[in-house]
Amino acid sequence: MLNFNFYNPTHIVFGKDTLDQLNTLVPLNAKVLVTYGGGSVKKFGTLENVIKNLPGREIFEFGGIEPNP
Structure with a gap:
């Protein structure tokens, strides 16, 4: 196996009406x-x-x- 470093930061937004924040949280050039x-x-x-x-x-x-399961 090859040695590697993996960094995966996660930003979790949870709660009522939080989907409205997606446009500001996801970069415009993102593939989703x-x-x-x-x-x-x-x-x-x-x-x-x-x-x-x-x-x-x-x-x-x-x-x-x-x-x-």
């Missing part, structure tokens, strides 16, 4: 990967709200992720 499991993210409009709050970004979806 939205991952999700089942259909509830679409059923409740969460995915649509995320995409709406990220105008001008290149957005990719990866759905159908199975839960880790």
